[in-house]
Amino acid sequence: MTAPLLEARGLVKHFPVRRGLFGRVSGQVRAVDEIDFTLAKGETLALVGESGCGKSTTGRLVLRLIEPTAGEVRFEGQAVFDLSDGQVRALRRKMQIVFQDPYASLNPRMTVGEILSEPLALHDLAPAAERPARVERLLREVGLAPDHARRYPHEFSGGQRQRIGIARALAVEPALIVCDEPVSALDVSIQAQVLNLLKALQGRFGLAYVFIAHDLAVVRHVADRVAVMYLGKIVEQAPTKALFAAPRHPYTRALLSAIPVPSPKARRNRVILEGDVPSPIDPPPGCRFHTRCAYAVPRCKTEAPALVERAGHAVACHRADELPAESPVPRAERGPGAERLARLQAAFSQGRE
Amino acid sequence: MTALLEVEDLRTSFKVESGRFQAVDGIDLRLEAGRTLGVVGESGCGKSVTALSIMGLVASPPGEVAAAKIRFEGRDLLALSADAMRDLRGDRLAMIFQEPMTSLNPAFTVGDQIAEAIQRHRGLDRAAAWARAVEMLRRVHIPAAEARAHDYPHKLSGGMRQRVMIAMALALDPKLLIADEPTTALDVTVQAQILDLLRRLRAESGMAILIITHDLGVIAELADDVTVMYAGKVVERAPVEALFEAPQHPYTIGLLGSIPRLEREQARLDAIEGVVPNPLSPPAGCRFHPRCPFAEARCREAEPGLGPVGPSHFAACWRTPLP
Numbered sequence: 001m002t003a004p005l006l007e008a009r010g011l012v013k014h015f016p017v018r019r020g021l022f023g024r025v026s027g028q029v030r031a032v033d034e035i036d037f038t039l040a041k042g043e044t045l046a047l048v049g050e051s052g053c054g055k056s057t058t059g060r061l062v063l064r065l066i067e068p069t070a071g072e073v074r075f076e077g078q079a080v081f082d083l084s085d086g087q088v089r090a091l092r093r094k095m096q097i098v099f100q101d102p103y104a105s106l107n108p109r110m111t112v113g114e115i116l117s118e119p120l121a122l123h124d125l126a127p128a129a130e131r132p133a134r135v136e137r138l139l140r141e142v143g144l145a146p147d148h149a150r151r152y153p154h155e156f157s158g159g160q161r162q163r164i165g166i167a168r169a170l171a172v173e174p175a176l177i178v179c180d181e182p183v184s185a186l187d188v189s190i191q192a193q194v195l196n197l198l199k200a201l202q203g204r205f206g207l208a209y210v211f212i213a214h215d216l217a218v219v220r221h222v223a224d225r226v227a228v229m230y231l232g233k234i235v236e237q238a239p240t241k242a243l244f245a246a247p248r249h250p251y252t253r254a255l256l257s258a259i260p261v262p263s264p265k266a267r268r269n270r271v272i273l274e275g276d277v278p279s280p281i282d283p284p285p286g287c288r289f290h291t292r293c294a295y296a297v298p299r300c301k302t303e304a305p306a307l308v309e310r311a312g313h314a315v316a317c318h319r320a321d322e323l324p325a326e327s328p329v330p331r332a333e334r335g336p337g338a339e340r341l342a343r344l345q346a347a348f349s350q351g352r353e
Numbered sequence: 354m355t356a357l358l359e360v361e362d363l364r365t366s367f368k369v370e371s372g373r374f375q376a377v378d379g380i381d382l383r384l385e386a387g388r389t390l391g392v393v394g395e396s397g398c399g400k401s402v403t404a405l406s407i408m409g410l411v412a413s414p415p416g417e418v419a420a421a422k423i424r425f426e427g428r429d430l431l432a433l434s435a436d437a438m439r440d441l442r443g444d445r446l447a448m449i450f451q452e453p454m455t456s457l458n459p460a461f462t463v464g465d466q467i468a469e470a471i472q473r474h475r476g477l478d479r480a481a482a483w484a485r486a487v488e489m490l491r492r493v494h495i496p497a498a499e500a501r502a503h504d505y506p507h508k509l510s511g512g513m514r515q516r517v518m519i520a521m522a523l524a525l526d527p528k529l530l531i532a533d534e535p536t537t538a539l540d541v542t543v544q545a546q547i548l549d550l551l552r553r554l555r556a557e558s559g560m561a562i563l564i565i566t567h568d569l570g571v572i573a574e575l576a577d578d579v580t581v582m583y584a585g586k587v588v589e590r591a592p593v594e595a596l597f598e599a600p601q602h603p604y605t606i607g608l609l610g611s612i613p614r615l616e617r618e619q620a621r622l623d624a625i626e627g628v629v630p631n632p633l634s635p636p637a638g639c640r641f642h643p644r645c646p647f648a649e650a651r652c653r654e655a656e657p658g659l660g661p662v663g664p665s666h667f668a669a670c671w672r673t674p675l676p
């Protein structure tokens with residue numbers, strides 16, 4: 001087996017909590033707490049979980065935008081946290097990030113052309129004379145027009161700005177892009193366009209993605225493998241097919257159950273996950289999910305379940321084998337209505353009937 | 354039977370530097386007591402402007418609201434004075450927004466804000482209003498409601514704030530709740546909590562809901578009837594089952610195809626290409642024609658009207674019924 005493109009081992013990030021600006025450290029935010037994962041070239045690993053589960057922190061660690069508390073990340077075999085500043089700059093050529101809020105991440109005073117030329121200059125990828133042609137190609141690549149290069153970010157819609165953010169990431173021809181909720185702020189229709197774009201680019205350039213999301217329906221569509229995070233821990237990790245065929249962690253099931261199904265017939269008797277994610281400053285003892293888990297037993301309050309792998313499907317739950325067989329993933333609809341709809345919808349992909 | 358809310362030929366326009374444009378261009382809505390109407394469409398289609406027009410919240414200038422009829426509980430809202438409209442809002446007619454912080458005052462505790470509204474509309478004394486506020490926070494499932502009532506909005510999570518908004522909106526037992534993208538900024542788990550809460554409160558109080566969203570998944574969860582808007586117009590209207598089983602307008606079909614489905618793998622989503630047109634220069638003919646794979650020559654020339662395609666089912670498309 002070839003070495004993975006990316007490998008994280010025992011990754012930990014704790015943020016100190018201080019009283020006041022220079023006050024004493026009074027606790028730790030345990031944003032990421034010992035997680036492991038790997039990612040092969042051209043593959044997509046999704047990190048899924050509710051707000052505050054540590055997904056973005058993991059993404060920032062991978063890129064070494066922040067320093068870890070413990071653990072290791074290897075990219076193409078190199079230990080990322082041991083690199084010198086110069087080596088980190090070289091690393092940024094190979095690893096890029098796309099953010100949820102494209103507006104906040106684009107300099108409002110630069111034209112799109114300038115935004116896309118900047119990484120080319122920074123990494124010496126193209127002499128000044130060649131940059132306009134490269135910018136033009138990048139714009140076409142992400143479905144924008146060459147004359148968009150002269151405009152400013154505020155002149156674009158949310159979806160177009162996200163395309164600009166993707167073009168900027170692509171400029172350096174990276175091997176890996178961390179996509180941090182790239183479609184969460186977009187309308188369903190624009191979300192679909194951007195997801196299709198990300199998949200097409202992956203096919204064309206052999207990109208690997210760490211895809212951060214809170215919506216498992218989106219994840220099913222883009223990921224090869226899924227890691228479900230809760231309060232800084234990975235609670236379930238599996239190939240996408242296996243996860244959707246038989247989700248085994250109560251938290252994963254709750255996330256699945258929460259997704260609205262676009263069919264009034266399917267209005268489900270869902271398990272509503274009550275309350276918010278507890279504070280990561282003082283996470284619950286034992287299984288961190290026990291305060292919200294419908295299956296919790298006394299043991300869950302004291303004993304943390306280990307992440308146990310069986311045939312590539314890892315789960316951290318004492319009761320994973322005792323959960324009801326019924327899956328929270330609804331069945332696909334069949335029948336003449338569904339067939340007609342599929343046929344008509346396909347016209348949108350083909351651009352004609 | 355007279356409807357709780359009747360809107361006929363609503364036209365709302367805005368004046369901007371380069372002229373005046375029609376954000377909402379002649380739409381009709383009808384909602385019976387206790388029912389839930391979903392309004393769906395992409396960002397910029399005129400959904401929020403529709404809601405604000407009904408609520409009398411469109412600033413004029415630059416906005417101008419015109420309609421053949423806006424009737425609520427039989428009263429002509431267009432004829433009401435600003436004072437009478439203010440009395441109605443938050444009382445019989447309430448609204449919640451996508452971003453709760455726009456309607457929560459950061460300088461007051463959430464309990465104070467709810468109690469204040471109750472005092473103003475119902476003339477209860479301070480203690481009774483506070484008790485009612487806490488009771489409302491409990492009804493929207495805020496844990497430790499007594500303690501939470503003393504919190505300022507910034508201390509709460511996004512989901513909690515949206516609950517507080519709902520508690521405030523429902524404190525006076527409105528007959529109609531207008532909810533404009535109430536879950537769009539939230540995690541799926543919190544969205545599920547809020548939708549469940551709205552369903553439960555609806556069952557308890559018998560209020561009607563006008564739910565606005567860009568997500569047909571949310572519509573399927575909550576609505577009895579659906580109105581699909583595109584570029585300021587209604588393009589399809591149907592009972593919820595018919596809309597999802599046999600959608601007729603290509604725009605509705607495209608919106609449904611855009612949703613990544615939990616229950617099946619797809620190599621590619623059937624996305625609608627392009628974006629909603631600039632309302633200053635809407636396309637001639639059918640406004641959807643530049644993005645429509647079913648478009649023909651006549652679609653570029655003449656605008657289709659909303660016509661019947663089934664029982665209580667209407668669509669504005671030259672090609673309907675689509676096979």
Ligand SMILES: Nc1ncnc2c1ncn2[C@@H]1O[C@H](COP(=O)(O)OP(=O)(O)OP(=O)(O)O)[C@@H](O)[C@H]1O
Binds near residue numbers: 051052280
């Ligand atoms: N610089 C920081 N200092 C202190 N705490 C932080 C810092 N960055 C993140 N945290 C905390 O770490 C936890 C994990 O945050 P993170 O941003 O990784 O979550 P997330 O899963 O990406 O959530 P979201 O869906 O909201 O983006 C949160 O409790 C967050 O408040």
Ligand SMILES: Nc1ncnc2c1ncn2[C@@H]1O[C@H](COP(=O)(O)OP(=O)(O)O)[C@@H](O)[C@H]1O
Binds near residue numbers: 395403
């Ligand atoms: N106060 C305003 N002034 C000028 N234009 C506005 C104003 N409010 C909304 N619009 C415009 O009206 C159109 C419809 O907007 P809106 O109802 O907010 O769309 P939706 O809620 O469907 O996303 C958009 O083009 C929007 O930019």
Ligand code: SF4
Binds near residue numbers: 288317318
């Ligand atoms: S270990 Fe216990 S509390 Fe944790 S997920 Fe499993 S059943 Fe629930």
Ligand code: SF4
Binds near residue numbers: 673
């Ligand atoms: S009228 Fe023509 S362009 Fe408009 S939706 Fe129907 S087929 Fe498409």
Ligand SMILES: [Mg+2]
Binds near residue numbers: 055056
């Ligand atoms: Mg994040």
Ligand SMILES: [Mg+2]
Binds near residue numbers: 397400402533534
């Ligand atoms: Mg809106």
